[in-house]
Amino acid sequence: MSTPASFANWKLFWKRWGIGLSIAAVVLAVIFYFYARSPRVTEAVLASTLRQSVPLVLGALCGLLGERAAVINIGIEGQMLMAAYVGFMVNVRTGNLLFAVLMGVLTGAVLGALLAFMSVTLKIDQIIGGTVINILAIGLTGYFYQVGLSAQGKLNPIPLGPLAKIPLIGPVLFDNPPITYASIVLVFVVHYVLFHTPWGLRTRAVGEHPRAADTLGINVYLVRYVNVIVGGALAGLAGAYLSLEAVGSFERNMTNGRGFVALAVMIFGKWTPFGAWGAALLFGFATAMQTQLQFAGKLHIPHQFIGMLPYLLTIVVLAGFVGRARPPAADGIPYEKEG
Amino acid sequence: MSEETLALEVRNIVKRFPGVLANDHVNFTLRKGEVHALLGENGAGKTTLMNIIYGLYHPDEGEIYINGQKVTIDSPHDAIRLGIGMVHQHFMLVPVFTVAENLILGAEPTKGWTLDLKAAREAVIRLSEQYGLEVDPDAVVEDLPVGVQQRVEILKALYRDAKVLVLDEPTAVLTPQEVEELFVIMRQLKERGVSIIFITHKLKEVLAIADRITVMRRGRVVGTTTPSEVTEQDLATMMVGREVVLQVDKAPAKPGDVVLSVQDLEVEDERGLIAVDGVSLEVREGEILGVAGVQGNGQTELVEAITGLREIRSGKVVLGGHEAPDRNPRYLIEHGMAHIPEDRQKHGLVLSYPIADNLVLCTYYKPPFAKGLQRNEEAIEENAKRLVKEYDVRTPSIFTPARSLSGGNQQKVIVAREFSRPVKLLVANQPTRGLDVGSIEYIHKRIVEMRDQGAAVLLVSAELDEILSLADRIAVMYRGKIVAVVDADKVTRAQLGLLMAGSPAEDVLDKEAVPA
Numbered sequence: 001m002s003t004p005a006s007f008a009n010w011k012l013f014w015k016r017w018g019i020g021l022s023i024a025a026v027v028l029a030v031i032f033y034f035y036a037r038s039p040r041v042t043e044a045v046l047a048s049t050l051r052q053s054v055p056l057v058l059g060a061l062c063g064l065l066g067e068r069a070a071v072i073n074i075g076i077e078g079q080m081l082m083a084a085y086v087g088f089m090v091n092v093r094t095g096n097l098l099f100a101v102l103m104g105v106l107t108g109a110v111l112g113a114l115l116a117f118m119s120v121t122l123k124i125d126q127i128i129g130g131t132v133i134n135i136l137a138i139g140l141t142g143y144f145y146q147v148g149l150s151a152q153g154k155l156n157p158i159p160l161g162p163l164a165k166i167p168l169i170g171p172v173l174f175d176n177p178p179i180t181y182a183s184i185v186l187v188f189v190v191h192y193v194l195f196h197t198p199w200g201l202r203t204r205a206v207g208e209h210p211r212a213a214d215t216l217g218i219n220v221y222l223v224r225y226v227n228v229i230v231g232g233a234l235a236g237l238a239g240a241y242l243s244l245e246a247v248g249s250f251e252r253n254m255t256n257g258r259g260f261v262a263l264a265v266m267i268f269g270k271w272t273p274f275g276a277w278g279a280a281l282l283f284g285f286a287t288a289m290q291t292q293l294q295f296a297g298k299l300h301i302p303h304q305f306i307g308m309l310p311y312l313l314t315i316v317v318l319a320g321f322v323g324r325a326r327p328p329a330a331d332g333i334p335y336e337k338e339g
Numbered sequence: 340m341s342e343e344t345l346a347l348e349v350r351n352i353v354k355r356f357p358g359v360l361a362n363d364h365v366n367f368t369l370r371k372g373e374v375h376a377l378l379g380e381n382g383a384g385k386t387t388l389m390n391i392i393y394g395l396y397h398p399d400e401g402e403i404y405i406n407g408q409k410v411t412i413d414s415p416h417d418a419i420r421l422g423i424g425m426v427h428q429h430f431m432l433v434p435v436f437t438v439a440e441n442l443i444l445g446a447e448p449t450k451g452w453t454l455d456l457k458a459a460r461e462a463v464i465r466l467s468e469q470y471g472l473e474v475d476p477d478a479v480v481e482d483l484p485v486g487v488q489q490r491v492e493i494l495k496a497l498y499r500d501a502k503v504l505v506l507d508e509p510t511a512v513l514t515p516q517e518v519e520e521l522f523v524i525m526r527q528l529k530e531r532g533v534s535i536i537f538i539t540h541k542l543k544e545v546l547a548i549a550d551r552i553t554v555m556r557r558g559r560v561v562g563t564t565t566p567s568e569v570t571e572q573d574l575a576t577m578m579v580g581r582e583v584v585l586q587v588d589k590a591p592a593k594p595g596d597v598v599l600s601v602q603d604l605e606v607e608d609e610r611g612l613i614a615v616d617g618v619s620l621e622v623r624e625g626e627i628l629g630v631a632g633v634q635g636n637g638q639t640e641l642v643e644a645i646t647g648l649r650e651i652r653s654g655k656v657v658l659g660g661h662e663a664p665d666r667n668p669r670y671l672i673e674h675g676m677a678h679i680p681e682d683r684q685k686h687g688l689v690l691s692y693p694i695a696d697n698l699v700l701c702t703y704y705k706p707p708f709a710k711g712l713q714r715n716e717e718a719i720e721e722n723a724k725r726l727v728k729e730y731d732v733r734t735p736s737i738f739t740p741a742r743s744l745s746g747g748n749q750q751k752v753i754v755a756r757e758f759s760r761p762v763k764l765l766v767a768n769q770p771t772r773g774l775d776v777g778s779i780e781y782i783h784k785r786i787v788e789m790r791d792q793g794a795a796v797l798l799v800s801a802e803l804d805e806i807l808s809l810a811d812r813i814a815v816m817y818r819g820k821i822v823a824v825v826d827a828d829k830v831t832r833a834q835l836g837l838l839m840a841g842s843p844a845e846d847v848l849d850k851e852a853v854p855a
Contacts (some may be wrong), residue, residue, distance in 0.1 A: 197449075201440060209433045216419070
């Protein structure tokens, strides 16, 4: 390649990745600084960051699959909650954790299908469709919730052999329970599908200009259904994470707004899997820090203020660093075929 | 009927919509390698017929033949498979995708599971070389000018191996230069054996490019002819079903006092760039000043600044001898300004409101339409009934939402509303864009009447014909500046075309034509 061309490529490369790389460099520098000072605390905070981010990143992937195909999913919270409940109950009854996770995922997918039916086929306002799912989940899980049920166990960390022995990186990245691993893999999978496969191209086309997709023989309704159902399955996995991996039991309203935070994470990440992952990690980090600070008790600040940290951070970052994000053009608009 | 096989033939196509017979036993043939123009007013059934051929609508009756074979086309997918490509009036391109991505969408080359964008890029380059349609495969579509976007649409069809290309009103969005380029492309496609159906309602274009012409009116084919057999006037008569006055009859202008005076106006566009760059102009009572120019040279911003819809960066707009103390639209309207906006659906009407409400959008708060805080329904309805009749708005009722009217009737609603007040200054921006011959004739007549009643008219149009037939004086706008102001009878089409393309006025015009 000639020099000017490669120079242009380099500029393009910088334009595309420059900000991300700079942020990564700063983050790494900060991590190493703290690791040198207090390795145990740093490890704990980072590991907690990753785990806190799991339901958020899965929820955000659910949201962005839907919205890339122009279906707004505000029911992620409900999908997670219902999946957490069903997963937990299956675990209580059968003691089979894998089966329980699968049932949680299936629950999410079924609720995804319900949302798709309401918003794609019936063309109900999508916000209302999602709200229906949220209310349904809170109502059903609250009604059938039984105090005192306990399950035989939860998903435990699986150290990945020698990788888990690497200092800092090992305990943080390679000594995690299965759904945490899965969430990381899924970020890459969703990115690949969305940006490097025909299905992804069609999905994005359906989200931007469904009529154009239709005139090229793409089945707009099918694309939307599949994306929303697969998204639901991911939200289901997030629910399973909460009740089967993080806590090991079910509590009323245990999602505690994570489904909505996931939507913020999705927007923050500009509707891209990696962006969402970064955003989820930031939220996770803020939560982890808050816990750590409250534990340490060194700061003489009322704990309520420390509790605000994640939200404060969100506002600062959203307002200061993220440029104007642009949602898919047809987002939230039901598609009507002609003729 | 000759023995040659036809690229496409439709026989006895019938398509009914609720309350309308959109296609009434339509017959149409397309020979191989010809440009066949399909001419008709809005609502004549051209687009319906094409949507049937492209599989977007299903005909109630009738048959379609391709290369002599009877076919059924149930979806665009079938149409594409049969070698039919369509360039829709509103482009079917994903704005945030690159040219290459748009090209392959729906028929993607892959390597394993992965999109092969390299192959897509090569396909763009190969096709653009083959057909002489230059485009950058990596350009993002929304950054491209409309003319180039249209090329991408044509490439999309060619990528799918289209042998029959349907161009639905392709020139409606193009500048005169881009139209010329499109015609060159069409001729090249023809030479390579592509058969083209060219849908339009512009008579000049039909005569310039078509091999055969089929005229439709109210869902029926009126006749098929060739350019050598007919004149513009004949075609207009066939389209409308009666004699049409193509040339506007108007007496010489009798200019009076200056009504609108714009001095050294500078206006920014959305991106903060200078769109209107030091414009000064005057419009007098009883004259029409036409602003000619290729779209996007600052006309939109100029009009918005004059009508109070956009901030002025510097300079003055003086209406009726004194600068408006308060440049909001209501003040200007109350002081005798009428505005026919460029985009009638976005800025001219509230589409979901009934016609009756749209007709009082500027006056609803004043008696007789308001009684204290309440609406006076009686007065509003009476006003609507009167205006609908007077301005010949074709609508089922005055309570019909503006959305369901045709473009021509929507424009008549706007004209009726704006002209029903005392008007000192009329600002009309693209008043006849996308309208059929009948509506154009009507609106032109009304504008001239307005002038003859003493109003000052500022007419902005990208259609040279419109400017030439209506304006008394012509200002040419290029890159935000007025490059020349000339009397309409002292300038030729060719000269205007050059000025619009940026040639310096001193080179183009005779000395005496340029006013000091």
